[in-house]
Amino acid sequence: MRVLRICVFITCLVCLAGTHSLAQTDSDTQRSLSGTAELSFVSTSGNSDTETIGLGAELQYEPGRWRTATKLKFIRSEANNTLNAHSFNAILQGTRQMSGRIGLYSKAGYLRDRFAGIDDRYAAEGGVSWQALLESAHQVTAEGGFGWTRELRATAEHRTLGTANSSVSYFWLFSETNELRNEASATFVVDDSNDWRFTNDLSLSAALNTLFSLKLTHQVGFLNDPVPGFEKTDIKVSAAVVAKF
Numbered sequence: 001m002r003v004l005r006i007c008v009f010i011t012c013l014v015c016l017a018g019t020h021s022l023a024q025t026d027s028d029t030q031r032s033l034s035g036t037a038e039l040s041f042v043s044t045s046g047n048s049d050t051e052t053i054g055l056g057a058e059l060q061y062e063p064g065r066w067r068t069a070t071k072l073k074f075i076r077s078e079a080n081n082t083l084n085a086h087s088f089n090a091i092l093q094g095t096r097q098m099s100g101r102i103g104l105y106s107k108a109g110y111l112r113d114r115f116a117g118i119d120d121r122y123a124a125e126g127g128v129s130w131q132a133l134l135e136s137a138h139q140v141t142a143e144g145g146f147g148w149t150r151e152l153r154a155t156a157e158h159r160t161l162g163t164a165n166s167s168v169s170y171f172w173l174f175s176e177t178n179e180l181r182n183e184a185s186a187t188f189v190v191d192d193s194n195d196w197r198f199t200n201d202l203s204l205s206a207a208l209n210t211l212f213s214l215k216l217t218h219q220v221g222f223l224n225d226p227v228p229g230f231e232k233t234d235i236k237v238s239a240a241v242v243a244k245f
Contacts, residue, residue, distance in 0.1 A: 035059040038215065040240030047085075047115050047231050052077035054238055065097040075236070077115075085114040101131040105143060116234055117154040117227030124148050125165050139171040149187075153227045162190040177207035195225040205242065215240045 040054040054075045061068045071091045077084040093107040105128070111121040127145015149161040167185035174180065182202045189195040203217040219236040226232045 032063050033059075033061050034245065036242050036244050038240040038242040040215075040217070040238040046234040047117075054240070056240070067095045067097070069093045069095075075115075087111070087113040087115055089113070095129055101134070103129040103131070105129045105145070107147075113221075114154070116221065116223060117156075117230040118151065119154050120150075120152040122150045123163075125163065127165065137173050141169045143167045146190075147187075155228045155230075161192075161195070164188045164190060177213075179205050181205075192225075197224070198222040211243055211245070213242045213244065215242045 036056075036058045038054075038056045040056065041051070052075055054073070056074070057070075057072045059070045069092075071089070073089045074087070076086045089109070089111050091107065091109045093105060095103050095105040097103040104126070106126040107124065109121075109123045111118060111123075113121075125145050125147025127143060129141060129143045131139070131141050133140035144166045145164075147163045147165050149159075149163055151159045151161065153159070165185070165187050167183065169183045170181065172180045180203070182200070184200045185198070187197040198220075199222070200220045201217065202219075203215055205213050205215045207213045217236075217238045217240065219238075221234040221236075223230075223232055
């Protein structure tokens with residue numbers, strides 16, 4: 001089954017190559033629509049010490065002042081043909097650029113993370129975004145707002161939370177073919193100061209050609225009030241082949 005999944009994904013990458021070539025004939029579409037698809041080998045430590053396969057995809061659509069971004073990530077861990085744990089994360093965000101560098105955003109997300117004991121997490125938030133730095137090589141965007149979260153935990157009572165959210169993303173194009181990205185986010189539960197969460201995703205990408213690149217990623221997830229029986233910190237390190245279109 002694992003070999004079949006890899007073959008299917010590689011076929012998708014090949015199809016994306018054809019799509020990329022066709023997209024070059026339509027400059028307007030190419031400027032407003034972009035995305036990536038990736039296949040990665042993941043090593044995890046913390047709640048799980050395993051080796052596994054990861055899939056990911058991102059799609060951005062930017063017509064004028066609007067920007068819509070969709071992110072999908074899937075990780076499946078197996079040992080001796082037995083499923084140990086898996087995670088699935090989906091995020092949909094819409095941002096409306098107002099005047100200058102200020103914008104308004106809304107975001108909806110779903111998470112299933114068996115590595116950390118989360119059966120299901122539904123979240124929605126809205127707030128203000130600020131493009132703090134906009135240069136050709138460096139870009140910094142900060143977001144802050146409030147939201148709602150419904151969290152179903154594997155070994156504890158389910159929770160409905162009011163949250164305050166903040167995030168900072170940094171992009172550095174340090175050569176024509178190499179880039180670094182870092183996304184850090186913090187979530188604080190309004191009525192429980194002990195329950196706060198933090199994530200940080202650091203990635204380094206190097207282009208192999210005009211379509212494919214190699215990406216190394218280091219991800220940290222921290223729950224200050226974890227699910228009973230699970231640790232506070234999860235770390236994932238991965239190497240991925242990425243197709244851009």
